[in-house]
Amino acid sequence: MADGHANGDEGLTLDDLHVGQRFESGTHAIDEAQIVAFASQFDPQRFHLDDEAARHTLFGGLAASGWHTAAITMKLIVGGGAPFAGGVIGAGGEIAWPRPTQPGDVLQVFSEVLEVTPSRSKPERGAVTLMSETRNQHGNVLQTLKARLIVPRRPPPAG
Amino acid sequence: MADGHANGDEGLTLDDLHVGQRFESGTHAIDEAQIVAFASQFDPQRFHLDDEAARHTLFGGLAASGWHTAAITMKLIVGGGAPFAGGVIGAGGEIAWPRPTQPGDVLQVFSEVLEVTPSRSKPERGAVTLMSETRNQHGNVLQTLKARLIVPRRPPPAG
Numbered sequence: 001m002a003d004g005h006a007n008g009d010e011g012l013t014l015d016d017l018h019v020g021q022r023f024e025s026g027t028h029a030i031d032e033a034q035i036v037a038f039a040s041q042f043d044p045q046r047f048h049l050d051d052e053a054a055r056h057t058l059f060g061g062l063a064a065s066g067w068h069t070a071a072i073t074m075k076l077i078v079g080g081g082a083p084f085a086g087g088v089i090g091a092g093g094e095i096a097w098p099r100p101t102q103p104g105d106v107l108q109v110f111s112e113v114l115e116v117t118p119s120r121s122k123p124e125r126g127a128v129t130l131m132s133e134t135r136n137q138h139g140n141v142l143q144t145l146k147a148r149l150i151v152p153r154r155p156p157p158a159g
Numbered sequence: 160m161a162d163g164h165a166n167g168d169e170g171l172t173l174d175d176l177h178v179g180q181r182f183e184s185g186t187h188a189i190d191e192a193q194i195v196a197f198a199s200q201f202d203p204q205r206f207h208l209d210d211e212a213a214r215h216t217l218f219g220g221l222a223a224s225g226w227h228t229a230a231i232t233m234k235l236i237v238g239g240g241a242p243f244a245g246g247v248i249g250a251g252g253e254i255a256w257p258r259p260t261q262p263g264d265v266l267q268v269f270s271e272v273l274e275v276t277p278s279r280s281k282p283e284r285g286a287v288t289l290m291s292e293t294r295n296q297h298g299n300v301l302q303t304l305k306a307r308l309i310v311p312r313r314p315p316p317a318g
Contacts, residue, residue: 038230041230041234042230042231042233042234043230043233043234043237044234044237045237045246045247046246047246047248057245057246058245058248058309065230065233066249066251067226067229067230067233070226070229071197071200071201071202071224071226071230072201074201074202074224074226075200075201075202075203078202078203078204086216086217087204087205087206087216088204089206089217090225090256091255091256092225092253092254092255092256092303093253093254093255094251094252094253094254095251095252095253095254096250096251096252097249097250097251144251150217
């Protein structure tokens with residue numbers, strides 16, 4: 001994506017995006033140590049901390065915090081899964097976790113552009129709705145995220 | 160919340176919840192070191208890593224990753240901001256970040272029960288829709304989260 005749109009960033013501007021465009025991220029392998037470290041800091045519940053205790057819960061075994069899955073998804077998107085000029089700036093969205101993320105899962109994010117909307121009030125940018133599925137190595141969907149992103153427009157030619 | 164509902168957990172069951180019920184969490188003070196540490200691991204973009212670089216972006220200065228705000232919100236909810244039996248188990252929800260979280264912000268979560276729905280197929284549990292606002296010490300809303308949570312019902316009396 002090194003087609004350099006002369007706005008101080010490499011990456012796609014709003015004008016380079018269209019509905020149906022797809023992106024695929026790299027991968028991230030998650031293990032028990034990562035799950036417990038994140039949960040200890042942000043979501044210290046027994047099903048995110050201890051495999052034995054988690055067996056007696058809804059999860060049936062150690063599961064990552066949904067917010068951990070979300071954070072890894074962001075890492076994968078920022079790392080090339082959505083190569084937008086100016087970075088990946090989200091205003092919000094809808095998130096769901098259809099199944100738990102477990103130790104040994106290898107996460108990858110598959111994204112598709114659902115909407116591209118130039119801003120009426122701000123000529124230099126617009127909004128993109130991006131649907132991102134986070135899947136494991138078996139193709140199971142661990143998270144869906146429909147996000148509203150702010151993306152810059154291509155600057156007008158100089159002169 | 161030590162009214163012990165005999166399900167192996169202290170905390171409120173679905174039967175103890177009603178629409179309009181409100182909860183208030185403790186507080187969490189965020190600083191530059193936390194913001195940079197989280198962003199380095201999960202959201203390494205310049206506006207989350209470097210105050211000087213962030214001045215030339217939409218944010219106007221160092222801002223926490225939205226997922227960091229979400230993770231701290233979860234920490235505050237789990238730490239007493241929503242004292243549900245069985246823990247705080249989310250199936251998904253809608254999230255928005257109306258303003259950036261900045262160094263020096265002291266976060267607190269204010270939640271309200273919007274819906275309580277017993278499961279038709281699973282008599283032992285149900286769903287709760289909880290609206291949680293994460294505010295800073297000035298009362299500014301940094302995040303809204305409308306989450307669908309799974310909450311156990313009170314077990315029937317023995318015998």
